[in-house]
Amino acid sequence: MAAWQSSSLTATEFTADLMTPEELERRADYIYHLLDGCDWAGPDPYDGLTSPLASLAIHPFLRQVLLQTVKRSPVDIRPWLAIRPLRTATACGLGATACSRFAASPLWHSRARQLGRWTATRQLRGRYAGLWNYEFDVQTRWGHYPASMPNIVATTFCADGCLDTGTLDGAAAESLATALLDQLYTGRHFAYTPASATLIHNANLMGAALAARLASLDGMRRPLASRLTDAARSAVSATAAGQRPDGSWPYGTSANLGWVDGFHTGYVLLRFDAASRGLGLEPNKVIDSGTRYYLDHLFDGSVPRYYADVKTARGGHARRDPNNDATAVRMAVWAEEHGYVRPGFADQVLETVSPALPGEGRAQTLYANALPGPPVRRSPRWSLAPLLDALTAFYVTRRAQ
Incomplete structure (x- = not known):
């Protein structure tokens, strides 16, 4: 992938000191203890x-x-x-992935395995055997789906967590692969749920990346692996074709799904990259163009924007969302790793979205500010687990620098 520097970002001086891997691990440990202290249960924006x-x-x-x-x-x-606090498989699956990045640590390894094992027990049985669901009904602009119905987002985060921690056996992986194709693949792209054929780009690429990963597993039957690979290639092509000339993607292809926001664009780019690597595809202009758009239009300096080019909302304050902020940190780390921005950008983004706690300085900085504040900040699925994921990914990248 060709290195590229955002014109708007290169004009900004990032003065934050580079954080050490040890600092990042301390922050991650702090977030983990907050999640563990509430048994990974809490409010959710969609509960x-x-x-x-x-x-x-x-x-x-x-x-x-x-x-x-x-x-x-x-x-x-x-x-x-x-409305009671929810422990979601999606949060635990993402947490399992995050903890697995500290594989050399017996403590973190134990944490990862515990989360992975619990997530594996939440895999659905019956009609949708092999997939995962949310623990609540959802009503969106494009449809309604009950808690009993699986969706591609929950399935991807849960499956990755189980695969990253070795807690999904061969039979469960094959059941997942079969259901992914039979229930969520439309013949051209991956759908959000079995009840909707609408092309939602981030959901489609989550399915593509997961299909490519499953196809490469040792023990996956060759005919099934071949179907997974073909589906992943088709899905990648569908989203590549849906990219706008400016490099952006709308949330989806329906007339009422044309908006562009930060965290969904981040998901598209992360999963496009993962699917491409899993399929052995060469780096391409689609990712470069999408990354260029993301960095130029979904950041205001080091401040993540929720919607493209929208700096402020009513009252003159930028709209802030913990999932969008955590995804921005994750994307800043990815952009540094791939040479799109200078070292230090991810540090600055993290500092921007993380108000410091009193006591031990920035090693104790926490976005959720020890859990007070708006309920969404306390959400394991929407806030804390994504931040844990971003911090551990940052740790891996910083150690490699």
Whole structure:
């Protein structure tokens, strides 16, 4: 992949000191203890439909109103709505991947295996055997799916966590591969759920990267591996064809899914890269163009933007979202690793999104600020696990520099 420097970023001086691997591990350990202390359970931006009131919301509009009210309320109204903290397989799967990067440490290895084993137990049985689901019903702009239905995002994070920790046996991996193709592959791309054929680019590439990874597993039957490879190639081609001339991707192909945001674009690029490497494809202009767009339009200096080119929201304050911020750190690390930005950019992004705690200086910096603040900051799936993933990826990259 050709090195490239963003014009807007090269004009900015990044003055943050480079963090040592030891500092990054201390931060990761702090996040891990916060997650472990609450048993990886907490609020979720999309848990509104677990309220008993959801049974009254029979119309999609009413479901979305309930979900968005819970999600956007500055005060945590979950206790009033009888919404309980959730331990999600998605958060634990991502946590397993994050912890596995410290494989040389017996402590981190034990943490990774524990999370991986639990995640493996959440693999679905029955009609959707082999896949994973969310623990709550979801109503989106493009559709509704119940907690009983699997989706590609949960499946990818959970499967990667199990594969990274060696907690998915051969039979479970084959069941996953078969269901991925039979339930989530449309013949051209991977769908978000079995009930929707809409092309959602980040979801499609999550499926492509997972299919390519499964195809390479020792013991995967050759005919099944061949089907996985063909599906992954087709999915990569579908999203490559969906890239706009400026390098961006809309969230999806439907008329009401044309927005561009930071964390979904980050997912597209990370999974496009993973799928391409898994398929043995040469670096290409699609990734270069997409990365260029991401760095130029989804950062304001070192501040992540939620939507492309939108600097401020009402009140003059930039919209901040913990998942978008954590993904921005993960992407800044990836961009440094691939030569798109100078060393130090990822450090600055991390400092920007992480208010410092009193006590032990920046080694104790924590985005969630010891768990007070808006409920979304305390979400294991939406905030803390993605930040743990970004920190451990940063650790690996910094050690290699």
